Amino acid sequence: MSANKRGAWRGGAALATQADPSRPRLTTSAMIASLASEGQRTSPAPFGHALVELGRSRPDILGMTADLAKYTDLHIFAKEYPDRFYQMGMAEQLLMLSAAGLAHEGFVPFVTTYAAFASRRTFDFISQGIAEEGLNVKICCALPGLTTGYGPSHQATEDIAIFRGMPDLVIVDPCDALDIAQAVPAIAAHDGPVYMRLLRGNVPLVLDEYDYRFELGKAKLLRDGADVLVISSGFMTMRALETAQLLEEDRVGVAVLHVPTIKPLDTAAILREAGRSGRMVVVAENHTLIGGLGEAVAALLLREGVVPPRFRQVALPDAFLDAGALPTLHDRYGISARAMARSIKGWL
Amino acid sequence: MEAQTLTRANALSLDERAYHIRRKALRMGQVQGQGYIAQALGVADVLSVAYFHALRYRPEDPYWEGRDRFLLSIGHYAIALYAALIEAGVIPEAELETYGTDDSRLPMSGMASYTPGMEISGGTLGIGLGIAVGMALGLRRKASDRFVYNLMSDGELDEGPTWEAAMSAGHWKLGNLICLVDVNRMQADGVSTGVLNFEPLAPKWEAFGWHVQRVDGNDIPALVRAFDTARSLTAPKPRVILCDTRMAKGVPFLEAREKSHFLRVESHEWALALAALDEGRTA
Secondary structure (H helix, E strand, O other), X not given: OOOOOOOOOOOHHHHXXXXXXXXXXXXXXXXXXXXXXXXXOEEEOHHHHHHHHHHHHOOOEEEEEOOOOOXXXXXXXXXXXXXXXXXXXOOHHHHHHHHHHHHHOOOEEEEEEEHHHHHHHOHHHHHHHHHOOOOXXXXXXXXXOOOOOOOOOOOEOOHHHHHHOOOOOXXXXXXXXXXXXXXXXXXXXXXXXXXXXXXXXXXXXXHXXXXXXXXXXXXXXXXXXOOEEEEEOOHHHHHHHHHHHHHXXXXXXXXXXXXXXXXXXXXXXXXXXXXXXXOEEEEEEEEEOOOOHHHHHHXXXXXXXXXXXXXXXXXXXXXXXXOOOHHHHHXXXXXXXXXXXHHHHHHO | OOOOOOOHHHHHHXXXXXXXXXXXXXXXXXXXXXXXXXXXXXXXXXXXXXXXXHOOOOOOOOOOOOOOEEEEOOHHHHHHHHHHHHHOOOOOHHHHHHOOOOOOOOOOOOOOOOOOOOOOOOOOOOOHHHHHHHHHHHHHXXXXXXXXXXXXXXXXXXXXXXHHHHHHHHHOOOOOEXXXXXXXXXXXXXXXXXXXXXXXXXXXXXXXXXXXEEEEOXXXXXXXXXXXHHHHOXXXXXXXXXXXOOOOOOOHHHHOOOOOOOOOOOOOHHHHHHHXXXXXXXX
């Protein structure tokens, strides 16, 4: 990991090898790169379409953003219901406070921005303006964890760590297009504040191949396996399923427990699966290894005296991450399926 | 809405109310032995005009949909608002004795979850005006003709979110939003303009698209005129009343104290302060 020390410029490797045509380097893509691998099925703007659908039966649903409608798929809602859409300008603190005001008046605002801004910039206003009063605001944020190559300004690698400490805030980290589409009405039905991580654009579609339905607060076992239990959230569940397939070739049985609700945690499901003896437990998340799902699960197991033979985390390092192309970065930080399979094999 | 005309009778009545608010605040300070009493005494006239001239509310039904919303952004001014809410009959007078004690509905910092009539949890300064923008948008959605009032302090002018909200209110032309700024020129570390100079104040708000009035916030007839103007204006713009107030107004020996953000009052001085207040009223 390169340190941020004065004069020690990061990224020097590209210059050193620029004359070597045999090693072409990937380039950072547009702000929001698709997470879909080549040939993978996707669904366009699942959040925007689900919110439009929900809006048909719920006139109290509003859409609000801070100059990021297009980048959070909220523009689809805005187009369908222009009079229910509030463009609040690039003013995230105001965005949260005005959403609180509308919630005070009985409306249910779905608020969008980037996860980095919601978590780092507006924490106090969510805490004291929204959560302390138990207001019905749904904060849905794009670019969670490492889903952009723009660098630390936009990489919300610590958003869950930041939000987990906030009382009464429900935290949702959906895996794919199906998860998002089903989570939207579920979080609207919950009476209270919610933070949901958002994937936007052409979002991979994976979970329709499983006997799965999103339920707020519930973890779901997507596949079973005798050797390793992966407990995962967000798109790392998709990666875990790919990893499980890769490890099948090595005759390693991998179970995948998808935990789309980080808070409140489905402790019963986690204890049940982790308590099945003999399996290594790996917690995989698109988040720093500090303060996220991994530490939540570790604390739970320790508290309850459930001790798996091994406990490991597939997570982002505690660092300001590099800028670059997402596939490069996911490999570099160990959250691609290939890197994850390699890690697990090494731990077995 | 018709502007209410000022009569000598209701001016006197508002004066009486202000005196009662000051007295109740001092009694709460006496119970707790401390408190933001200088602010409470300074803002009492503004609260008197708000609660006994301008606001529409039902004391027995704090969530009445037809009420004007009154947001206390400055949570530490709770002692003043409790006094006004007791005077208005929203909170029973007996509760005054519980101010700031364990398990009281009247905590030191105002919170919506504790107190009838407290619309929001203020205290993290700079929070009120943004919420007021959302409420004003919400009332507009409901085609309500009620107002949202936000009471803030000049110290909150230091906070960035205040100006995000001010710009937004201008943008949305929120004619149903009335902001009251208590300009007492004192904050935690000293004189406000020395901590961070917010002057020239009126042109700032005007530039953000607001209708601006600056009044002596301890002059009740002037406040009544300002509230009436703010409520009856037809221009589709938010309204701000900059109220220049005097810290500890009504208790001369406290007014004279220099460091008055969190005024230190010795235990024997509360009774002296009440006596001084009473004396000023009869003088």
